[in-house]
Amino acid sequence: MKPKHKRAFSTRAERSGKAASHGADAERAEHVRTRVRLMIEITARAGSYRKGLVKAAERLSPEEAMILADLEAHGLQVPQFRDVLRGGHVLVDDPQLYEKWRHSKGSHPRLSSHHRDIDKKLYPDIGMHGQVVREKLHGRTAQGTWVQLEKTPAAFGGPKLPRPSDLRHLMDYVVYKLTDSNVGPWGLSRMTERRPLYLAPVLAVPTSLSPPIARSLTQALRRIEANDDVTAASQELAARFPPPDRPDLAGELGQALSARAGRGLFGNSDVWVTQTPSRTAAAVLRESRAAPAADGWATGGSS
Known part of the structure; x- marks a missing residue:
């Protein structure tokens, strides 16, 4: 007991x-x-x-x-x-x-x-x-x-x-x-x-692509990526810094984001944020623009 x-x-x-x-x-x-x-x-x-x-x-x-x-x-x-x-x-x-x-x-x-x-x-x-x-x-x-x-x-x-x-x-x-x-x-x-x-509708059904469609899709994705590289920087820089070589571009289309993918809670809502400007933050920003040059550095002209 x-x-x-x-x-x-x-x-x-x-x-x-x-x-x-x-x-x-x-x-x-x-x-x-x-x-x-x-x-x-x-x-x-x-x-x-x-x-x-x-x-x-x-x-x-x-x-x-x-x-x-x-x-x-x-x-x-x-x-x-x-x-x-x-x-x-x-x-x-x-x-x-x-x-x-x-x-x-x-x-x-x-x-x-x-x-x-x-x-x-x-x-x-x-x-x-x-x-x-x-x-x-x-x-x-x-x-x-x-x-x-x-x-x-x-x-x-x-x-x-x-x-x-x-x-x-x-x-x-x-x-x-x-x-x-x-x-x-x-x-x-x-x-x-x-x-x-x-x-949360159950509409996504995983399926495999046939080899001809996968090749055609990969070629189209590579063309899009190449055009993006040229427009994002000068053509000379794009040639010097090529993107990483990924063997399966088509496979990346089927990868889902972790947790809650998509546009998030606010989506395309007409929501705005209003707040009173911070006087302290404005004062700090003004001071940073007019800050004196550090020792040993010239602010303009030739030394």
């Missing part, structure tokens, strides 16, 4: 470990919330939204932040983020997101008409209310997960009686039929289920 003091020590250690783990989880959740709030503030600078987006971002819940951060982790860029906030229909090639979001706090089964080819008894559509997402709705596809933000929730077909929000949802449906645009919490989006926004 173990001594009581050892069991007490073990219990205190376990409680301390759980508290440390909980603190680390809370710190990570707050980091995600801060990042998503900054994304919302940035995208709110360009484009039109319904009023109140930035105010709602201040009350962003950890569950909302997790969903939006998961989309960003799957390649969502700031220009696409606008469509998400406006109710764009998003397809993600990751079925694990369905289960992850299904079990998040505040999630509940929902009825919807999206993706009717999926067994709704096995994979029911899931809703969740939030300050920014208003009403998040997501479900399964054959290969992944879909998600869409709605302006107003609906409870049609359930045991509850119709509510005022159901009537507003019907009005949103009328707007959808008239404009062919989804009605999201912060605007309208043309990204509907028939024209969805794809994230």
Whole structure:
């Protein structure tokens, strides 16, 4: 039989470990919330939204932040983020997101008409209310997960009686039929289920080139590289410093960048940075231009 003091020590250690783990989880959740709030503030600078987006971002819940951060982790860029906030229909090639979001706090089964080819008894559509997402709705596809933000929730077909929000949802449906645009919490989006926004689509299939095509492609790449060498510097210098000889130029086209390749989070967004000029930095730059010559060096003329 173990001594009581050892069991007490073990219990205190376990409680301390759980508290440390909980603190680390809370710190990570707050980091995600801060990042998503900054994304919302940035995208709110360009484009039109319904009023109140930035105010709602201040009350962003950890569950909302997790969903939006998961989309960003799957390649969502700031220009696409606008469509998400406006109710764009998003397809993600990751079925694990369905289960992850299904079990998040505040999630509940929902009825919807999206993706009717999926067994709704096995994979029911899931809703969740939030300050920014208003009403998040997501479900399964054959290969992944879909998600869409709605302006107003609906409870049609359930045991509850119709509510005022159901009537507003019907009005949103009328707007959808008239404009062919989804009605999201912060605007309208043309990204509907028939024209969805794809994230991380599995489209790249590795394949080998036949020898004649590989030779022709290599010759074309060498011509392009030679022209680049001539235009990047004088023809004499280009001849003196040839580029490294790489035997397989065509093979380099199939090499993918590590981690998240592509244009990055901001992509081709209309985002700009504004900041107040630093008077200290300006003073230092002015002094460096008028700095006296060092000893032993002439500033001009002949010595």
